[in-house]
Amino acid sequence: MQTKKQGRLAEVWKRLKKSPLAILGMIILTCMVLMALFAGVVAPEVDGMPGYNLQDWGNVRQFPSGENIMGTDHLGRDVFSRIAHGSRISLMIGVLVVTIGITFGLAIGAIAGYYGNIIDNVFMRAIDIFLAVPSILMAIAIVGVLGHGIMPVIVAVGISAIPIYARTIRAQVIIFKEQEFVEAARACGASDFRIITRHILPNCMAPVIVEASMGMASAILAGAGLSFIGLGIQPPVPEWGAMLSEGRQWMLAGYWHLTVFPGMMIALIIFSFNMIGDGLRDALDPKLRSAGFSKRKFKKMQDARAMQMMQDLQAAAEKGGATSNG
């Protein structure tokens, strides 16, 4: 069992490695994670003041230089220190939103898909209603109720993400619940709970993993967007969207570094998750050959297929000849 699992993972990894875009995404993401881990080293605490909030009033709105590689903002805070600490917030939003989405989506989707009929109908109509409201609007409405801050943003974006996971998982469960191995488990007397959690769900994970990777991207985007319009995380917390919103006031005056860098980080982290997700989709589904498939290999495969066909034809001809002779 264990070896088989490792074998499958290794196979996916082998296919994923072939996609240059997925590799690029993983490199960017690794840099982001390293930045989040070492933010405390890059910008250490001084006298109890967090490193992202150290103000230097004699040094405001400086353009990037050797001293401050991304410049300083209107309070003389080092932009790079704030960006480094901000990566923690963005990654946290992404991870927790996807966790909320998958946890509830898995439960709703599995129950609706497995039991079908009325339960399915009730859940899916509710999901339809939630999907009728674009998710950013849903998040805005929920944030309005919960108030500002990191947790309200995570809960709001998380709730608005649930329907998509629920739908994906339901579609998968419906496919797998009719399969023979589920029938076999039921014949052995396994409970519904066991069948769902041990037999069906492990088989449904491929699209969920892709959805989760793309979901990290959209969660971070939604969090940054909410903070940007002033409904999410508020300054002085160094959230990238909130930093953009602060920097925007100085944009027309020509202080480009206050908007270029935070936005670039948002774009990069979203880009990395999208590229990984795109690569994973191809790697997890052997039917869709990956985008990283080289032309030469494809040619080789075509040649091999042509060869195979010729051999088959020959074999058929010989066989045909043999029967006519006999």
Next chain:
Amino acid sequence: MHKYILKRFLMLVPVLLGVIIIMFTLSEFVPGDPASIILGEGAQPADIARVREEFRLDDPFIIRLLTYAGNVARLDFGISWSTRRPVHEEIFARFPHTIRLATFGIIVALFVGIPLGIIAAIKQYTVFDTGATFFALLGVSIPNFWLGMMLILFFTVQLNLLPATGFIEPAQWIMPTIAISTSSAGIIMRMTRSSMLECIRQDYIRTARAKGQKEFVVILRHALRNALIPVTTTAGLSFGMLLSGAILTETIFAIPGLGRYMVESVLRLDWPTAIGGVLLIAMAFAVVNLFVDILYAFLDPRIRSQYK
């Protein structure tokens, strides 16, 4: 066909009713007393009592919900808490700007996404394919509010070519349209690519080639016409996303559209206006999706024949 349209139209009613119930219930839990929000700080108790009477805030929840749902059915979204004028006047005055921005966005996205998708599909596994995929993912990943700011930095602050705000003259259309269209262009490109890849492997394409048809005609007339059917659904969904995505673009370019007004309303705690905006966009979203589904059925002869 008529039956299908009617059925789909009737299915809209419970969904929209559900949206109204959810949104109205959410607004019940908004912190703060509506009467003091309406009157502002330091209101007299007598005034508060009068406003509670005027806005019927003391009626039971279910009565207010039913009244509200009934009013919304007649496109009356109640009275704004900040301007104390009917919400529908304000939001209907602003909605055309949002629709126009989203329409421009989807047109540009289609004109960029479909050709790129075709090229990526017919040149699969080449540098064109990887390049187009790269740009599609980039388009999906760049936040439209940041792209908008970067365009302003470059075209307004650096080159002094385009105006940074407004949405009336053609020169003002360029930057907001680019900013809002990239993500849809990326999604449409990906969809066109995978749909084209499926189509060009079909037998009828081989037949068309075998009879000696020009490759150009094979791709554009035989493959593309069928490949575009699923793209219509994607375009419809994208249009709905653009309507809500306009919130951020409108904020950047100071476009007096519905999205920006909704954000201002939320910040002012003017919930009837914010909820009215959400409902209006949800309705538009639902109608667009309905229209696209009907179009889908109409374009695909296999589905069309089922509903004759």
